[in-house]
Every structure is written in C-alpha cells, then in structure tokens.
Amino acid sequence: MRLTRFFLPILKETPKEAEIVSHRLMLRAGMMRQEAAGIYAWLPLGFRVLKNIERIVREEQDRAGAIELLMPTLQLADLWRESGRYDAYGPEMLRIADRHKRELLYGPTNEEMITEIFRAYVKSYRSLPLNLYHIQWKFRDEQRPRFGVMRGREFLMKDAYSFDIDEAAARLSYNRMFVAYLRTFARMGLKAIPMRAETGPIGGDLSHEFIVLAETGESGVFCNKDVLDLPVPGADVDYDGDLTPVIKQWTELYAATEDVHDEARYEKEVPAEKRVNTRGIEVGQIFYFGTKYSDSMKALVVGSDGTEKPIHGGSYGIGVSRLVGAIIEACHDENGIQWPEEVAPFRVAVLNLKQGAADTDAACEKLYKELSAAGVDVLYDDTDQRPGGKFATADLIGIPWQILVGPKGLAEGKVEIKKRADGSREMMSVDEASRHFQ
Numbered sequence: 001m002r003l004t005r006f007f008l009p010i011l012k013e014t015p016k017e018a019e020i021v022s023h024r025l026m027l028r029a030g031m032m033r034q035e036a037a038g039i040y041a042w043l044p045l046g047f048r049v050l051k052n053i054e055r056i057v058r059e060e061q062d063r064a065g066a067i068e069l070l071m072p073t074l075q076l077a078d079l080w081r082e083s084g085r086y087d088a089y090g091p092e093m094l095r096i097a098d099r100h101k102r103e104l105l106y107g108p109t110n111e112e113m114i115t116e117i118f119r120a121y122v123k124s125y126r127s128l129p130l131n132l133y134h135i136q137w138k139f140r141d142e143q144r145p146r147f148g149v150m151r152g153r154e155f156l157m158k159d160a161y162s163f164d165i166d167e168a169a170a171r172l173s174y175n176r177m178f179v180a181y182l183r184t185f186a187r188m189g190l191k192a193i194p195m196r197a198e199t200g201p202i203g204g205d206l207s208h209e210f211i212v213l214a215e216t217g218e219s220g221v222f223c224n225k226d227v228l229d230l231p232v233p234g235a236d237v238d239y240d241g242d243l244t245p246v247i248k249q250w251t252e253l254y255a256a257t258e259d260v261h262d263e264a265r266y267e268k269e270v271p272a273e274k275r276v277n278t279r280g281i282e283v284g285q286i287f288y289f290g291t292k293y294s295d296s297m298k299a300l301v302v303g304s305d306g307t308e309k310p311i312h313g314g315s316y317g318i319g320v321s322r323l324v325g326a327i328i329e330a331c332h333d334e335n336g337i338q339w340p341e342e343v344a345p346f347r348v349a350v351l352n353l354k355q356g357a358a359d360t361d362a363a364c365e366k367l368y369k370e371l372s373a374a375g376v377d378v379l380y381d382d383t384d385q386r387p388g389g390k391f392a393t394a395d396l397i398g399i400p401w402q403i404l405v406g407p408k409g410l411a412e413g414k415v416e417i418k419k420r421a422d423g424s425r426e427m428m429s430v431d432e433a434s435r436h437f438q
C-alpha cells in the first residue's frame with residue numbers, strides 16, 4: 001500500500017475525550033471513529049488489525065475442533081422468554097419492534113439461539129461432542145460505554161457453545177477451550193491469565209476469565225506472580241489427548257478476580273513476595289453451565305441407555321474488538337503503538353527520506369515491488385513529508401519493521417532497518433533488506 005493512496009486520517013492533537021492510552025492512540029492513529037456513544041466505525045488501519053485478531057481467534061477455535069457458523073444479530077424476544085432471560089437481562093438489552101409490532105432484540109449473547117438450532121437437529125448422543133461458534137457483532141446498552149472500543153455498546157465477540165452428554169464430557173470441552181484461549185492470546189503477544197471468576201447472568205458453577213494485567217483494567221485481580229511465567233502449549237497440542245496436566249498447571253497457582261477472591265486462602269497459599277494484587281482487562285471468559293438452557297429450552301438427546309437427557313452446555317467468549325485496545329495497552333511507548341507482528345496492520349514500512357530524489361525513489365520502488373510481490377504487507381510512505389514527520393507517523397502507527405531509505409546510506413549502498421519494539425537498527429544493502437522480509 002502506498003501511503004499517498006491509503007486513507008490514514010492521523011490526528012495531530014491528542015483528543016481530550018480519551019482517558020486511557022489505547023483510546024488516545026487509536027484516535028490519533030486514525031484507526032476508528034466514534035459514531036455514537038460506544039458505537040464505532042473501523043477505519044482502514046484499525047480494520048486491518050481487527051481482521052488479524054479475528055483470524056487468529058478463528059484459527060485457534062478451528063484447531064481445537066470448534067465449528068464456525070454465523071447467527072444473525074437480531075433475535076426474537078420469544079426465544080429469550082423460553083429461557084426466562086428476556087425479563088431477567090434488564091436495560092443492557094436493546095429491544096426493538098418491527099413493522100408488525102413483533103418484539104426483537106439485538107443479541108447481547110447467543111445461548112438461546114444456539115440451543116434452538118441444536119435442538120432442531122441433534123437428537124442422539126452419537127452426534128456429541130459438538131462445539132459451534134461464530135464471530136458476530138453484539139450489542140449491550142452499557143451504562144458507561146468508555147475507553148473507546150474497550151467498553152463499546154456495539155462490539156465484536158467470538159462466542160462458542162459446547163454440547164455434551166454429561167458433566168464429565170462437558171469438562172473435556174471446557175478444557176479444550178481453556179487451552180485454545182491460552183494459545184490465542186499468546187499468539188497476539190499477550191499474557192492473558194486464566195483466573196477463577198463469577199458466572200454472573202450466564203449461570204453455572206465453573207468459569208475462568210482471561211485477564212491481561214493493566215492498571216487501566218476494570219477488574220481487580222489477585223494472583224501468584226509465578227502464573228505469569230507458565231508455558232503456553234504449542235501448535236502441536238493434541239486436543240483429543242489428555243489436557244488435564246496443562247489445566248492443572250494453570251489452575252493450581254492462585255489466580256482469582258475480586259468477585260470470587262478468598263483473602264484467607266490467598267494468604268495461606270501465596271508467599272507475601274509472590275502476591276500480585278492489581279487490575280486487569282477481561283479479554284475472554286469461559287463458562288460451564290450444565291443444563292441451565294437445555295432444561296428450560298428442552299434440548300434433549302437420547303443417551304446410550306436409550307433415555308432422553310438434557311445436554312450439558314458451556315459457552316466461551318472472546319472480546320475481539322476489545323482486544324485491539326488491550327493489545328495497545330500492553331504494547332506501546334511514548335511515541336505510539338508497538339504492534340506484535342501477528343496482529344500488525346502492515347508488517348513493514350518503507351520510509352522514503354528524500355521523496356523525489358532519483359536514487360531513494362528507485363530503491364523504495366524496488367523494495368515496495370519485491371516485498372509486495374512476495375506477499376509481504378508493506379506500507380510505503382511515499383508522501384512529501386519531511387523525514388521527522390515520517391518517523392513520527394511510522395512510530396505512532398506501530399508497524400513492527402521500518403526500512404529507512406535515505407541519500408546518505410544509499411551513497412554507501414545501504415538502507416537502515418529499524419525494529420519498532422526495541423528501536424534496534426541494522427544497516428544492509430537494498431537486496432539484503434528485500435530478502436530479509438521474504
């Protein structure tokens with residue numbers, strides 16, 4: 001992409017309405033725009049990041065055996081009356097009527113709809129286990145939408161739903177999602193710690209929230225600091241094998257949100273120098289809720305003994321759009337964003353430090369064409385801004401690698417590679433630079 005042809009509305013001023021750094025940087029870098037309280041348009045740079053996060057979430061859900069489908073954003077109120085949640089959900093639910101005065105709602109979550117789909121088709125234990133997910137916009141009329149995309153009213157969520165014949169099988173499904181979540185967040189460059197959590201309006205008795213530690217987070221958390229250094233399973237993890245050793249390792253050290261925190265146990269189990277009491281951002285949550293929805297909505301399957309039983313369910317959410325903000329909270333410095341490579345909107349930025357000079361133009365064109373042809377996402381800053389402005393823009397938008405092409409270096413046949421994450425620099429020839437990223 002040539003910057004002169006791209007749409008990157010960078011703000012010079014720091015927006016006053018933004019209270020936290022990720023919100024400020026997203027606005028300054030032209031990633032999104034507020035259209036109404038808690039409702040955002042995703043501008044091209046932000047949209048590229050959102051899509052990358054979505055792709056990682058999808059790959060890890062698929063790897064763990066979950067199956068993607070797509071449910072609508074609008075749902076019938078009657079469906080929610082079946083589970084009893086239409087009245088219970090309260091003012092966070094956006095209720096709508098169509099021209100026939102039929103009551104609808106904009107889905108805040110999808111337990112009811114997926115249960116309705118499941119019960120229409122699945123009648124036998126032989127079809128289980130089953131885990132269905134989608135990545136779809138949700139609406140919750142939050143009392144205090146704030147911090148930009150971190151607490152929006154309209155937001156993108158991945159939500160998966162597992163169906164099993166009994167509690168033991170459901171716990172295996174829960175464990176698969178637990179491990180998939182460890183991998184998902186680690187691939188995004190995040191340390192997201194699974195912490196024991198309250199189940200809230202979803203119901204049930206087993207739940208973990210995945211929390212990224214950050215002072216600006218809205219949840220209070222308590223954990224043993226050793227949990228921050230536990231290893232994450234590799235891509236070769238066997239989801240059909242025994243995952244209990246991984247789960248055991250990640251759940252035996254104390255880690256809990258303030259809602260379920262047990263101070264006496266914390267003091268007993270965690271030595272004083274290992275106690276971490278801080279704040280964090282909830283980027284995902286997993287629940288086992290047993291027969292809560294299958295009882296009320298009659299999702300029954302015939303078991304191996306020939307009798308009908310309600311299925312045991314779990315649900316598994318990831319805040320896809322919230323993650324864009326959470327990653328920035330974790331990855332930035334005073335000059336701007338430092339994207340981890342897997343989610344970056346572009347992998348490499350080529351900065352022409354003397355636009356219009358024959359040698360720099362030729363070297364930049366060569367790099368841009370060769371890298372693009374090799375499938376590398378390149379942003380070529382071909383504007384007539386001065387070098388200082390180009391450095392500032394590249395640092396602000398956080399592209400992981402910058403290739404600086406200036407007349408001084410080129411006189412010696414060299415360009416400079418800068419790594420955004422640590423500022424380290426290396427000189428190499430144009431050909432070497434081109435090969436370096438292919």
Ligand code: ATP
Pocket residue numbers: 109140142149150151152153154155156157282283284285317318319320321322
């Ligand atoms: P919170 O405690 O932040 O209100 P929640 O517990 O109500 O979140 P869940 O029902 O667990 O949210 O939804 C799954 C995930 O969706 C959350 O872990 C979070 O990452 C994301 N999420 C929830 N509400 C919002 C929101 N208003 N804006 C952006 N993401 C959200």
Ligand code: MG
Pocket residue numbers: none
């Ligand atoms: Mg909430």
Ligand code: MG
Pocket residue numbers: 282
């Ligand atoms: Mg929560």
Ligand code: MG
Pocket residue numbers: 209282284285
């Ligand atoms: Mg939650």
